[in-house]
Amino acid sequence: MSDRRQQALAASLLQRAQLWRDAEARSRRLAQGRTEDARDATRMADDYRLLAHDLARARRLLPDSRTREYLEAAYARAHATLHHGAWRLGATLLTLFRDDIPAVVRWLRPYILWSSLILVLAMGAGYALVHRYPELIALFASPDAIASVERGKLWTEGLLNIVPPSVLSVQILSNNIVVSLFAWCAGFLFGLGTLYMLGLNGLMLGAAFAFVSLHGLRDQFLTFIVAHGCVELSVMCLSGAAGAAVGEALARPGESGRIESFHLAALRSGKLLIACVLLLIGAGLIEGYVSPNPRIPLGARIAIGVSYWLLMVLLLSGWLFGRPRRPAA
Amino acid sequence: MSGSAPDLNIESDTGIDVSLPVAGPGARAYAFLLDWHVRVILALAWFTIAALIFNGSLRLAPPLTNDAHWFGFVVTPALAIYFLYHCALELLMRGRTPGKRMAGVRIVARDGGMPSAGALLTRNVFRLLDSLPVFYGVGLTATIVTREHLRIGDMAAGTLLVYERADARPPPTRAQQRAMPRLDAAGVEIVAELLERWPTLDVEARAQLARAALARFGAAVAGDTDDSLHAQLQTLLRGPGGDT
Numbered sequence: 379m380s381d382r383r384q385q386a387l388a389a390s391l392l393q394r395a396q397l398w399r400d401a402e403a404r405s406r407r408l409a410q411g412r413t414e415d416a417r418d419a420t421r422m423a424d425d426y427r428l429l430a431h432d433l434a435r436a437r438r439l440l441p442d443s444r445t446r447e448y449l450e451a452a453y454a455r456a457h458a459t460l461h462h463g464a465w466r467l468g469a470t471l472l473t474l475f476r477d478d479i480p481a482v483v484r485w486l487r488p489y490i491l492w493s494s495l496i497l498v499l500a501m502g503a504g505y506a507l508v509h510r511y512p513e514l515i516a517l518f519a520s521p522d523a524i525a526s527v528e529r530g531k532l533w534t535e536g537l538l539n540i541v542p543p544s545v546l547s548v549q550i551l552s553n554n555i556v557v558s559l560f561a562w563c564a565g566f567l568f569g570l571g572t573l574y575m576l577g578l579n580g581l582m583l584g585a586a587f588a589f590v591s592l593h594g595l596r597d598q599f600l601t602f603i604v605a606h607g608c609v610e611l612s613v614m615c616l617s618g619a620a621g622a623a624v625g626e627a628l629a630r631p632g633e634s635g636r637i638e639s640f641h642l643a644a645l646r647s648g649k650l651l652i653a654c655v656l657l658l659i660g661a662g663l664i665e666g667y668v669s670p671n672p673r674i675p676l677g678a679r680i681a682i683g684v685s686y687w688l689l690m691v692l693l694l695s696g697w698l699f700g701r702p703r704r705p706a707a
Numbered sequence: 708m709s710g711s712a713p714d715l716n717i718e719s720d721t722g723i724d725v726s727l728p729v730a731g732p733g734a735r736a737y738a739f740l741l742d743w744h745v746r747v748i749l750a751l752a753w754f755t756i757a758a759l760i761f762n763g764s765l766r767l768a769p770p771l772t773n774d775a776h777w778f779g780f781v782v783t784p785a786l787a788i789y790f791l792y793h794c795a796l797e798l799l800m801r802g803r804t805p806g807k808r809m810a811g812v813r814i815v816a817r818d819g820g821m822p823s824a825g826a827l828l829t830r831n832v833f834r835l836l837d838s839l840p841v842f843y844g845v846g847l848t849a850t851i852v853t854r855e856h857l858r859i860g861d862m863a864a865g866t867l868l869v870y871e872r873a874d875a876r877p878p879p880t881r882a883q884q885r886a887m888p889r890l891d892a893a894g895v896e897i898v899a900e901l902l903e904r905w906p907t908l909d910v911e912a913r914a915q916l917a918r919a920a921l922a923r924f925g926a927a928v929a930g931d932t933d934d935s936l937h938a939q940l941q942t943l944l945r946g947p948g949g950d951t
Contacts, residue, residue, distance in 0.1 A: 461820030
Protein backbone atom coordinates (compact mmCIF):
# COMPACT_ATOMS: atom_id res chain seq x y z
CA MET A 379 0.00 0.00 0.00
CA SER A 380 1.38 3.43 -0.86
CA ASP A 381 2.33 5.85 1.93
CA ARG A 382 -0.14 8.41 0.67
CA ARG A 383 -3.00 5.95 0.69
CA GLN A 384 -2.01 4.66 4.12
CA GLN A 385 -1.92 8.20 5.47
CA ALA A 386 -5.35 8.92 4.05
CA LEU A 387 -6.72 5.78 5.68
CA ALA A 388 -5.12 6.71 9.00
CA ALA A 389 -6.63 10.18 8.72
CA SER A 390 -10.08 8.76 8.06
CA LEU A 391 -9.65 6.44 11.04
CA LEU A 392 -8.77 9.33 13.33
CA GLN A 393 -11.93 11.16 12.24
CA ARG A 394 -13.82 8.63 14.33
CA ALA A 395 -12.16 9.63 17.61
CA GLN A 396 -15.32 11.20 19.00
CA LEU A 397 -17.24 7.95 18.44
CA TRP A 398 -14.60 6.09 20.46
CA ARG A 399 -14.78 8.61 23.28
CA ASP A 400 -18.58 8.24 23.41
CA ALA A 401 -18.33 4.45 23.32
CA GLU A 402 -15.78 4.42 26.12
CA ALA A 403 -17.83 6.79 28.27
CA ARG A 404 -20.86 4.53 27.81
CA SER A 405 -18.82 1.46 28.67
CA ARG A 406 -17.51 3.11 31.86
CA ARG A 407 -21.00 4.19 32.89
CA LEU A 408 -22.36 0.69 32.41
CA ALA A 409 -19.40 -1.00 34.14
CA GLN A 410 -19.72 1.26 37.16
CA GLY A 411 -23.50 0.84 37.28
CA ARG A 412 -24.01 4.57 36.88
CA THR A 413 -26.65 4.24 34.20
CA GLU A 414 -29.83 2.27 33.84
CA ASP A 415 -30.60 3.73 30.45
CA ALA A 416 -31.67 0.87 28.16
CA ARG A 417 -30.33 2.79 25.16
CA ASP A 418 -26.85 2.76 26.69
CA ALA A 419 -27.03 -1.00 27.09
CA THR A 420 -28.27 -1.64 23.55
CA ARG A 421 -25.74 0.73 22.00
CA MET A 422 -22.97 -1.09 23.85
CA ALA A 423 -23.12 -3.99 21.38
CA ASP A 424 -22.73 -1.54 18.46
CA ASP A 425 -19.89 0.20 20.30
CA TYR A 426 -18.15 -3.12 20.77
CA ARG A 427 -18.28 -3.87 17.04
CA LEU A 428 -17.19 -0.32 16.17
CA LEU A 429 -14.19 -0.51 18.51
CA ALA A 430 -13.24 -3.97 17.19
CA HIS A 431 -13.37 -2.77 13.61
CA ASP A 432 -11.36 0.38 14.27
CA LEU A 433 -8.86 -1.41 16.48
CA ALA A 434 -8.16 -3.89 13.67
CA ARG A 435 -7.45 -0.94 11.34
CA ALA A 436 -5.33 0.85 13.96
CA ARG A 437 -3.24 -2.29 14.54
CA ARG A 438 -2.43 -2.29 10.83
CA LEU A 439 -2.18 1.43 10.07
CA LEU A 440 -0.89 2.89 13.36
CA PRO A 441 0.81 -0.01 15.16
CA ASP A 442 2.96 2.03 17.57
CA SER A 443 0.63 4.94 18.17
CA ARG A 444 -1.22 6.13 21.22
CA THR A 445 -4.40 5.81 19.15
CA ARG A 446 -3.87 2.09 19.04
CA GLU A 447 -3.09 2.00 22.78
CA TYR A 448 -6.28 3.89 23.46
CA LEU A 449 -8.37 1.62 21.25
CA GLU A 450 -6.87 -1.51 22.84
CA ALA A 451 -7.89 -0.20 26.29
CA ALA A 452 -11.34 0.92 25.15
CA TYR A 453 -11.98 -2.42 23.40
CA ALA A 454 -10.81 -4.43 26.44
CA ARG A 455 -13.07 -2.36 28.69
CA ALA A 456 -16.05 -2.83 26.39
CA HIS A 457 -15.31 -6.58 26.27
CA ALA A 458 -15.20 -6.78 30.08
CA THR A 459 -18.43 -4.82 30.37
CA LEU A 460 -20.24 -7.01 27.85
CA HIS A 461 -18.91 -10.25 29.32
CA HIS A 462 -19.85 -9.44 32.89
CA GLY A 463 -22.74 -11.51 34.14
CA ALA A 464 -25.32 -9.71 36.23
CA TRP A 465 -24.78 -9.97 39.98
CA ARG A 466 -28.14 -10.73 41.50
CA LEU A 467 -27.23 -11.47 45.07
CA GLY A 468 -30.51 -12.99 46.20
CA ALA A 469 -30.96 -15.31 43.22
CA THR A 470 -27.28 -16.31 43.28
CA LEU A 471 -27.40 -17.22 46.97
CA LEU A 472 -30.64 -19.16 46.56
CA THR A 473 -29.20 -21.13 43.64
CA LEU A 474 -26.00 -21.71 45.60
CA PHE A 475 -27.70 -23.14 48.68
CA ARG A 476 -30.61 -24.86 46.97
CA ASP A 477 -28.91 -26.38 43.93
CA ASP A 478 -25.14 -25.91 43.79
CA ILE A 479 -24.05 -27.03 47.25
CA PRO A 480 -26.19 -30.22 47.20
CA ALA A 481 -24.73 -31.01 43.76
CA VAL A 482 -21.20 -30.54 45.10
CA VAL A 483 -21.98 -32.79 48.06
CA ARG A 484 -23.24 -35.49 45.68
CA TRP A 485 -20.10 -35.12 43.59
CA LEU A 486 -17.89 -35.31 46.69
CA ARG A 487 -19.65 -38.28 48.27
CA PRO A 488 -16.77 -40.75 47.77
CA TYR A 489 -14.27 -38.15 48.94
CA ILE A 490 -16.36 -37.49 52.05
CA LEU A 491 -16.37 -41.20 52.86
CA TRP A 492 -12.62 -41.44 52.42
CA SER A 493 -11.81 -38.33 54.44
CA SER A 494 -14.15 -39.49 57.22
CA LEU A 495 -12.38 -42.84 57.25
CA ILE A 496 -8.98 -41.16 57.44
CA LEU A 497 -10.13 -38.94 60.30
CA VAL A 498 -11.52 -41.91 62.22
CA LEU A 499 -8.37 -43.96 61.63
CA ALA A 500 -6.20 -41.07 62.78
CA MET A 501 -8.36 -40.68 65.88
CA GLY A 502 -7.98 -44.39 66.58
CA ALA A 503 -4.22 -44.13 66.10
CA GLY A 504 -3.99 -41.11 68.41
CA TYR A 505 -6.08 -42.89 71.03
CA ALA A 506 -4.02 -46.08 70.86
CA LEU A 507 -0.74 -44.17 70.95
CA VAL A 508 -1.50 -42.12 74.06
CA HIS A 509 -3.33 -44.96 75.76
CA ARG A 510 -0.17 -47.07 75.43
CA TYR A 511 2.37 -44.27 75.94
CA PRO A 512 0.66 -41.48 77.96
CA GLU A 513 3.77 -39.29 77.93
CA LEU A 514 3.26 -38.79 74.18
CA ILE A 515 0.34 -36.47 74.96
CA ALA A 516 3.02 -33.75 75.15
CA LEU A 517 3.16 -33.94 71.34
CA PHE A 518 -0.50 -32.97 70.98
CA ALA A 519 -1.57 -30.86 73.98
CA SER A 520 -0.27 -27.75 75.71
CA PRO A 521 1.54 -28.09 79.08
CA ASP A 522 -1.26 -26.13 80.80
CA ALA A 523 -3.94 -28.48 79.47
CA ILE A 524 -1.90 -31.54 80.51
CA ALA A 525 -1.31 -30.15 84.00
CA SER A 526 -5.02 -29.38 84.37
CA VAL A 527 -6.07 -32.92 83.39
CA GLU A 528 -3.45 -34.39 85.74
CA ARG A 529 -5.03 -32.37 88.54
CA GLY A 530 -8.34 -34.04 87.64
CA LYS A 531 -9.93 -31.08 85.88
CA LEU A 532 -10.66 -30.47 82.20
CA TRP A 533 -8.86 -27.43 80.79
CA THR A 534 -12.25 -26.10 79.81
CA GLU A 535 -13.50 -25.88 83.39
CA GLY A 536 -13.94 -22.33 84.60
CA LEU A 537 -13.12 -21.07 81.10
CA LEU A 538 -16.03 -18.64 81.17
CA ASN A 539 -14.64 -17.07 84.37
CA ILE A 540 -11.56 -16.01 82.41
CA VAL A 541 -12.82 -15.33 78.89
CA PRO A 542 -16.30 -13.97 78.02
CA PRO A 543 -18.31 -16.32 75.77
CA SER A 544 -18.39 -13.84 72.89
CA VAL A 545 -14.60 -13.54 72.86
CA LEU A 546 -14.23 -17.30 73.22
CA SER A 547 -16.65 -17.88 70.34
CA VAL A 548 -14.85 -15.52 67.98
CA GLN A 549 -11.47 -17.04 68.83
CA ILE A 550 -12.74 -20.58 68.32
CA LEU A 551 -14.71 -19.97 65.15
CA SER A 552 -11.94 -17.96 63.48
CA ASN A 553 -9.42 -20.68 64.31
CA ASN A 554 -11.74 -23.43 63.04
CA ILE A 555 -12.51 -21.53 59.85
CA VAL A 556 -8.81 -21.04 59.12
CA VAL A 557 -8.11 -24.75 59.74
CA SER A 558 -11.01 -25.77 57.51
CA LEU A 559 -10.04 -23.42 54.67
CA PHE A 560 -6.43 -24.44 54.97
CA ALA A 561 -7.35 -28.13 54.74
CA TRP A 562 -9.06 -27.29 51.43
CA CYS A 563 -6.23 -25.13 50.06
CA ALA A 564 -3.63 -27.68 51.12
CA GLY A 565 -5.19 -30.03 48.57
CA PHE A 566 -2.96 -28.13 46.14
CA LEU A 567 -0.08 -30.33 47.31
CA PHE A 568 -1.64 -33.22 45.35
CA GLY A 569 -3.91 -33.89 48.33
CA LEU A 570 -1.03 -34.53 50.72
CA GLY A 571 -1.58 -31.29 52.63
CA THR A 572 -5.22 -32.20 53.19
CA LEU A 573 -4.20 -35.68 54.32
CA TYR A 574 -1.80 -34.09 56.81
CA MET A 575 -4.48 -31.77 58.19
CA LEU A 576 -7.00 -34.61 58.57
CA GLY A 577 -4.39 -36.90 60.12
CA LEU A 578 -3.11 -34.28 62.55
CA ASN A 579 -6.58 -33.24 63.71
CA GLY A 580 -7.64 -36.88 64.10
CA LEU A 581 -4.49 -37.73 66.07
CA MET A 582 -4.98 -34.73 68.36
CA LEU A 583 -8.59 -35.55 69.10
CA GLY A 584 -7.87 -39.26 69.66
CA ALA A 585 -4.89 -38.45 71.87
CA ALA A 586 -6.89 -35.96 73.94
CA PHE A 587 -9.68 -38.50 74.33
CA ALA A 588 -7.26 -41.20 75.50
CA PHE A 589 -5.54 -38.85 77.95
CA VAL A 590 -8.74 -37.64 79.59
CA SER A 591 -9.95 -41.27 79.75
CA LEU A 592 -6.78 -42.29 81.58
CA HIS A 593 -7.52 -39.60 84.18
CA GLY A 594 -11.19 -40.49 84.56
CA LEU A 595 -12.51 -37.42 82.74
CA ARG A 596 -13.98 -39.14 79.68
CA ASP A 597 -17.62 -38.38 80.53
CA GLN A 598 -16.87 -34.72 81.24
CA PHE A 599 -14.97 -34.46 77.98
CA LEU A 600 -17.84 -36.00 76.01
CA THR A 601 -20.25 -33.66 77.78
CA PHE A 602 -18.10 -30.75 76.70
CA ILE A 603 -17.85 -31.66 73.03
CA VAL A 604 -21.26 -33.18 72.32
CA ALA A 605 -23.03 -29.89 71.53
CA HIS A 606 -20.55 -28.53 68.99
CA GLY A 607 -18.39 -31.53 68.11
CA CYS A 608 -20.79 -33.35 65.78
CA VAL A 609 -20.89 -30.50 63.28
CA GLU A 610 -17.27 -29.47 63.82
CA LEU A 611 -15.97 -32.94 63.00
CA SER A 612 -18.36 -33.29 60.07
CA VAL A 613 -17.14 -29.99 58.64
CA MET A 614 -13.56 -31.18 59.01
CA CYS A 615 -14.47 -34.22 56.88
CA LEU A 616 -16.26 -32.00 54.33
CA SER A 617 -13.36 -29.60 53.90
CA GLY A 618 -10.99 -32.56 53.77
CA ALA A 619 -13.13 -34.04 51.00
CA ALA A 620 -13.05 -30.75 49.08
CA GLY A 621 -9.26 -30.64 49.48
CA ALA A 622 -8.94 -34.22 48.32
CA ALA A 623 -10.95 -33.41 45.17
CA VAL A 624 -8.62 -30.49 44.46
CA GLY A 625 -5.63 -32.80 45.00
CA GLU A 626 -7.01 -35.45 42.69
CA ALA A 627 -7.69 -32.85 40.00
CA LEU A 628 -3.98 -32.05 40.05
CA ALA A 629 -2.78 -35.62 40.32
CA ARG A 630 -5.14 -36.96 37.62
CA PRO A 631 -6.03 -33.97 35.49
CA GLY A 632 -7.62 -35.70 32.51
CA GLU A 633 -7.68 -34.11 29.08
CA SER A 634 -8.22 -30.52 30.15
CA GLY A 635 -4.71 -30.05 31.55
CA ARG A 636 -3.48 -29.75 35.11
CA ILE A 637 -4.13 -26.06 35.77
CA GLU A 638 -7.56 -26.05 34.12
CA SER A 639 -8.55 -29.19 36.00
CA PHE A 640 -7.30 -27.67 39.29
CA HIS A 641 -9.22 -24.47 38.58
CA LEU A 642 -12.47 -26.31 37.85
CA ALA A 643 -12.16 -28.52 40.94
CA ALA A 644 -11.26 -25.57 43.20
CA LEU A 645 -14.15 -23.41 42.00
CA ARG A 646 -16.63 -26.26 42.21
CA SER A 647 -15.56 -27.65 45.58
CA GLY A 648 -15.11 -24.12 46.96
CA LYS A 649 -18.90 -23.70 47.04
CA LEU A 650 -19.06 -26.28 49.80
CA LEU A 651 -16.61 -24.24 51.85
CA ILE A 652 -19.14 -21.41 52.04
CA ALA A 653 -21.52 -23.79 53.82
CA CYS A 654 -18.63 -25.02 55.98
CA VAL A 655 -17.76 -21.49 57.10
CA LEU A 656 -21.38 -20.77 58.02
CA LEU A 657 -21.63 -24.03 59.95
CA LEU A 658 -18.40 -23.31 61.80
CA ILE A 659 -19.70 -19.89 62.84
CA GLY A 660 -22.67 -21.65 64.46
CA ALA A 661 -20.43 -24.31 66.00
CA GLY A 662 -18.12 -21.61 67.37
CA LEU A 663 -21.03 -19.83 69.03
CA ILE A 664 -22.18 -23.10 70.59
CA GLU A 665 -18.64 -23.85 71.76
CA GLY A 666 -18.34 -20.39 73.31
CA TYR A 667 -21.77 -20.09 74.91
CA VAL A 668 -23.03 -23.64 75.53
CA SER A 669 -20.16 -26.13 75.81
CA PRO A 670 -18.19 -24.51 78.68
CA ASN A 671 -21.31 -23.52 80.61
CA PRO A 672 -21.68 -26.01 83.53
CA ARG A 673 -25.33 -25.04 84.11
CA ILE A 674 -26.50 -26.56 80.83
CA PRO A 675 -27.48 -30.22 81.39
CA LEU A 676 -26.31 -33.11 79.24
CA GLY A 677 -29.76 -33.67 77.72
CA ALA A 678 -29.90 -30.12 76.42
CA ARG A 679 -26.40 -30.42 75.03
CA ILE A 680 -27.29 -33.62 73.19
CA ALA A 681 -30.44 -31.98 71.83
CA ILE A 682 -28.45 -28.99 70.60
CA GLY A 683 -25.74 -31.16 69.05
CA VAL A 684 -28.17 -33.46 67.25
CA SER A 685 -30.42 -30.59 66.10
CA TYR A 686 -27.49 -28.64 64.72
CA TRP A 687 -26.19 -31.71 62.95
CA LEU A 688 -29.63 -32.30 61.37
CA LEU A 689 -29.70 -28.65 60.33
CA MET A 690 -26.35 -29.23 58.64
CA VAL A 691 -27.76 -32.23 56.76
CA LEU A 692 -30.77 -30.16 55.63
CA LEU A 693 -28.45 -27.36 54.51
CA LEU A 694 -26.16 -29.68 52.57
CA SER A 695 -29.04 -31.52 50.93
CA GLY A 696 -30.67 -28.26 49.83
CA TRP A 697 -33.93 -29.00 51.64
CA LEU A 698 -33.52 -25.96 53.85
CA PHE A 699 -34.15 -23.70 50.86
CA GLY A 700 -36.73 -25.75 49.00
CA ARG A 701 -36.41 -28.96 47.05
CA PRO A 702 -33.10 -29.03 45.16
CA ARG A 703 -33.29 -29.25 41.39
CA ARG A 704 -31.57 -32.38 40.22
CA PRO A 705 -29.80 -32.01 36.91
CA ALA A 706 -31.43 -33.83 34.02
CA ALA A 707 -29.90 -37.27 33.47
CA MET B 708 11.38 -19.61 34.27
CA SER B 709 9.07 -17.24 32.47
CA GLY B 710 10.41 -14.42 30.35
CA SER B 711 8.74 -11.07 29.83
CA ALA B 712 5.03 -10.92 30.51
CA PRO B 713 2.94 -12.07 27.59
CA ASP B 714 -0.32 -10.53 26.49
CA LEU B 715 -3.48 -12.41 27.23
CA ASN B 716 -5.22 -12.73 23.88
CA ILE B 717 -8.89 -13.55 24.04
CA GLU B 718 -10.90 -14.56 21.04
CA SER B 719 -13.91 -12.38 20.58
CA ASP B 720 -17.19 -12.76 18.70
CA THR B 721 -16.08 -9.91 16.46
CA GLY B 722 -13.08 -11.87 15.19
CA ILE B 723 -10.70 -9.28 16.67
CA ASP B 724 -8.76 -10.60 19.66
CA VAL B 725 -8.85 -8.65 22.90
CA SER B 726 -5.27 -8.12 24.00
CA LEU B 727 -4.55 -7.59 27.70
CA PRO B 728 -0.98 -7.06 28.92
CA VAL B 729 -0.38 -9.39 31.89
CA ALA B 730 1.09 -7.77 35.00
CA GLY B 731 4.34 -9.25 36.27
CA PRO B 732 5.61 -9.91 39.80
CA GLY B 733 6.84 -6.33 40.13
CA ALA B 734 3.45 -4.74 39.48
CA ARG B 735 1.81 -7.33 41.73
CA ALA B 736 4.23 -6.69 44.58
CA TYR B 737 3.84 -2.92 44.16
CA ALA B 738 0.03 -3.17 44.29
CA PHE B 739 0.23 -5.47 47.31
CA LEU B 740 2.52 -3.11 49.20
CA LEU B 741 0.23 -0.17 48.49
CA ASP B 742 -2.76 -2.16 49.69
CA TRP B 743 -0.85 -3.34 52.75
CA HIS B 744 -0.19 0.24 53.76
CA VAL B 745 -3.82 1.22 53.16
CA ARG B 746 -5.20 -1.63 55.25
CA VAL B 747 -2.68 -1.14 58.07
CA ILE B 748 -3.55 2.57 58.21
CA LEU B 749 -7.29 1.83 58.16
CA ALA B 750 -7.04 -0.87 60.83
CA LEU B 751 -4.86 1.30 63.07
CA ALA B 752 -7.16 4.27 62.55
CA TRP B 753 -10.16 2.20 63.61
CA PHE B 754 -8.28 0.77 66.59
CA THR B 755 -7.12 4.19 67.75
CA ILE B 756 -10.45 5.98 67.36
CA ALA B 757 -12.45 3.11 68.84
CA ALA B 758 -10.03 2.73 71.77
CA LEU B 759 -10.22 6.46 72.53
CA ILE B 760 -14.02 6.36 72.41
CA PHE B 761 -14.12 3.17 74.50
CA ASN B 762 -11.75 4.50 77.18
CA GLY B 763 -13.26 7.97 77.17
CA SER B 764 -9.78 9.43 77.62
CA LEU B 765 -6.50 9.77 75.72
CA ARG B 766 -5.55 6.19 76.48
CA LEU B 767 -5.21 3.26 74.05
CA ALA B 768 -4.52 0.50 76.60
CA PRO B 769 -7.04 -2.36 76.81
CA PRO B 770 -8.97 -3.03 80.02
CA LEU B 771 -7.19 -5.22 82.58
CA THR B 772 -9.76 -8.01 82.34
CA ASN B 773 -11.03 -9.71 79.15
CA ASP B 774 -13.80 -7.34 78.15
CA ALA B 775 -16.26 -8.51 75.49
CA HIS B 776 -17.18 -4.93 74.54
CA TRP B 777 -13.54 -3.96 74.00
CA PHE B 778 -13.05 -7.06 71.91
CA GLY B 779 -16.21 -6.52 69.89
CA PHE B 780 -15.90 -2.77 69.37
CA VAL B 781 -12.15 -2.21 69.16
CA VAL B 782 -10.23 -5.40 68.32
CA THR B 783 -12.54 -7.43 66.06
CA PRO B 784 -13.37 -4.65 63.56
CA ALA B 785 -9.69 -3.68 63.29
CA LEU B 786 -8.73 -7.31 62.61
CA ALA B 787 -11.61 -7.66 60.17
CA ILE B 788 -10.43 -4.58 58.25
CA TYR B 789 -6.92 -6.01 58.04
CA PHE B 790 -7.81 -9.58 57.10
CA LEU B 791 -10.93 -9.06 54.97
CA TYR B 792 -9.66 -5.99 53.11
CA HIS B 793 -8.77 -7.74 49.84
CA CYS B 794 -11.77 -10.02 49.85
CA ALA B 795 -14.33 -7.29 50.53
CA LEU B 796 -12.85 -4.62 48.28
CA GLU B 797 -12.25 -6.92 45.31
CA LEU B 798 -15.91 -7.92 45.51
CA LEU B 799 -17.15 -4.36 45.89
CA MET B 800 -14.78 -2.80 43.35
CA ARG B 801 -15.09 -5.68 40.86
CA GLY B 802 -11.56 -6.95 40.78
CA ARG B 803 -9.83 -3.81 41.95
CA THR B 804 -8.51 -2.45 45.23
CA PRO B 805 -7.09 1.01 45.95
CA GLY B 806 -3.55 -0.42 45.67
CA LYS B 807 -4.28 -2.16 42.37
CA ARG B 808 -5.86 1.01 41.03
CA MET B 809 -2.77 3.04 41.97
CA ALA B 810 -0.51 0.41 40.43
CA GLY B 811 -2.64 0.40 37.27
CA VAL B 812 -3.65 -3.26 37.42
CA ARG B 813 -6.91 -5.15 37.80
CA ILE B 814 -8.11 -8.73 38.10
CA VAL B 815 -9.82 -10.30 35.10
CA ALA B 816 -11.25 -13.73 34.38
CA ARG B 817 -9.58 -15.78 31.68
CA ASP B 818 -12.25 -14.63 29.21
CA GLY B 819 -11.22 -11.03 29.85
CA GLY B 820 -14.45 -10.28 31.69
CA MET B 821 -14.96 -9.36 35.29
CA PRO B 822 -14.35 -12.31 37.60
CA SER B 823 -17.30 -13.87 39.42
CA ALA B 824 -17.78 -13.47 43.16
CA GLY B 825 -16.88 -17.16 43.60
CA ALA B 826 -13.61 -16.68 41.73
CA LEU B 827 -12.70 -13.63 43.82
CA LEU B 828 -13.46 -15.48 47.06
CA THR B 829 -11.45 -18.50 45.91
CA ARG B 830 -8.39 -16.43 44.96
CA ASN B 831 -8.49 -14.77 48.37
CA VAL B 832 -8.88 -17.97 50.37
CA PHE B 833 -5.81 -19.34 48.61
CA ARG B 834 -3.81 -16.49 50.15
CA LEU B 835 -3.51 -18.92 53.09
CA LEU B 836 -1.26 -21.02 50.87
CA ASP B 837 0.35 -18.23 48.86
CA SER B 838 1.45 -16.38 51.98
CA LEU B 839 3.50 -19.34 53.24
CA PRO B 840 6.11 -19.59 54.69
CA VAL B 841 6.58 -15.81 55.14
CA PHE B 842 6.11 -12.66 53.02
CA TYR B 843 4.08 -14.45 50.33
CA GLY B 844 7.02 -16.73 49.54
CA VAL B 845 4.95 -19.36 47.75
CA GLY B 846 2.84 -16.84 45.84
CA LEU B 847 5.84 -14.76 44.77
CA THR B 848 7.74 -17.82 43.60
CA ALA B 849 4.69 -18.97 41.64
CA THR B 850 4.33 -15.59 39.92
CA ILE B 851 8.00 -15.69 38.94
CA VAL B 852 8.03 -19.22 37.54
CA THR B 853 4.68 -19.28 35.73
CA ARG B 854 4.35 -17.96 32.20
CA GLU B 855 1.37 -15.73 32.96
CA HIS B 856 2.69 -14.71 36.39
CA LEU B 857 -0.03 -16.47 38.34
CA ARG B 858 -0.04 -17.13 42.05
CA ILE B 859 -1.77 -20.29 43.25
CA GLY B 860 -4.94 -18.36 44.09
CA ASP B 861 -5.16 -17.16 40.49
CA MET B 862 -4.71 -20.67 39.15
CA ALA B 863 -7.51 -21.89 41.44
CA ALA B 864 -9.85 -19.03 40.56
CA GLY B 865 -9.01 -18.81 36.85
CA THR B 866 -8.05 -15.16 37.14
CA LEU B 867 -5.14 -12.98 36.00
CA LEU B 868 -3.79 -9.59 36.90
CA VAL B 869 -3.57 -7.33 33.86
CA TYR B 870 -2.51 -3.75 33.30
CA GLU B 871 -5.43 -1.38 33.27
CA ARG B 872 -4.10 0.98 30.52
CA ALA B 873 -6.04 3.67 32.35
CA ASP B 874 -3.48 6.22 31.20
CA ALA B 875 -4.12 5.47 27.51
CA ARG B 876 -4.96 8.93 26.22
CA PRO B 877 -7.58 9.52 23.57
CA PRO B 878 -6.37 10.45 20.09
CA PRO B 879 -6.39 14.05 18.84
CA THR B 880 -9.70 15.81 18.44
CA ARG B 881 -11.30 16.39 15.05
CA ALA B 882 -10.14 20.00 15.07
CA GLN B 883 -6.57 18.91 15.59
CA GLN B 884 -6.88 16.47 12.75
CA ARG B 885 -7.53 19.27 10.26
CA ALA B 886 -3.78 19.63 10.10
CA MET B 887 -3.54 16.19 8.55
CA PRO B 888 -2.35 17.34 5.10
CA ARG B 889 0.62 18.99 6.81
CA LEU B 890 1.20 16.45 9.55
CA ASP B 891 0.86 12.71 9.25
CA ALA B 892 -1.01 10.75 11.93
CA ALA B 893 2.15 10.19 13.96
CA GLY B 894 3.01 13.89 13.68
CA VAL B 895 -0.39 14.94 15.00
CA GLU B 896 0.09 12.62 17.95
CA ILE B 897 3.57 13.91 18.72
CA VAL B 898 2.62 17.58 18.59
CA ALA B 899 -0.65 17.06 20.48
CA GLU B 900 1.16 15.11 23.19
CA LEU B 901 3.88 17.72 23.49
CA LEU B 902 1.23 20.39 23.97
CA GLU B 903 -0.54 18.29 26.54
CA ARG B 904 2.63 17.75 28.54
CA TRP B 905 3.78 21.36 28.06
CA PRO B 906 2.97 22.60 31.60
CA THR B 907 4.71 19.64 33.24
CA LEU B 908 7.97 19.94 31.29
CA ASP B 909 11.05 21.89 32.21
CA VAL B 910 11.24 25.20 30.23
CA GLU B 911 14.55 24.32 28.58
CA ALA B 912 13.45 20.80 27.74
CA ARG B 913 10.15 21.85 26.19
CA ALA B 914 11.83 24.57 24.14
CA GLN B 915 14.27 22.01 22.79
CA LEU B 916 11.47 19.55 22.00
CA ALA B 917 9.37 22.28 20.36
CA ARG B 918 12.23 23.40 18.11
CA ALA B 919 12.89 19.77 17.13
CA ALA B 920 9.20 19.19 16.33
CA LEU B 921 8.86 22.39 14.30
CA ALA B 922 12.02 21.58 12.36
CA ARG B 923 10.89 18.00 11.72
CA PHE B 924 7.50 19.02 10.40
CA GLY B 925 8.87 21.74 8.18
CA ALA B 926 7.63 24.79 10.07
CA ALA B 927 10.01 27.72 10.28
CA VAL B 928 10.83 28.78 13.84
CA ALA B 929 9.51 32.33 14.00
CA GLY B 930 10.38 33.17 17.58
CA ASP B 931 12.31 31.51 20.37
CA THR B 932 10.45 32.50 23.50
CA ASP B 933 8.49 29.95 25.48
CA ASP B 934 5.12 31.49 24.60
CA SER B 935 6.03 31.87 20.94
CA LEU B 936 7.10 28.22 20.62
CA HIS B 937 3.86 27.11 22.27
CA ALA B 938 1.82 29.25 19.89
CA GLN B 939 3.71 27.93 16.86
CA LEU B 940 3.01 24.34 17.92
CA GLN B 941 -0.67 25.15 18.28
CA THR B 942 -0.72 26.73 14.83
CA LEU B 943 1.05 23.70 13.38
CA LEU B 944 -1.55 21.41 14.91
CA ARG B 945 -4.53 23.53 13.90
CA GLY B 946 -3.30 24.05 10.42
CA PRO B 947 -3.70 27.35 8.60
CA GLY B 948 -6.90 29.09 9.71
CA GLY B 949 -7.99 26.16 11.87
CA ASP B 950 -9.52 26.31 15.34
CA THR B 951 -8.76 24.27 18.48
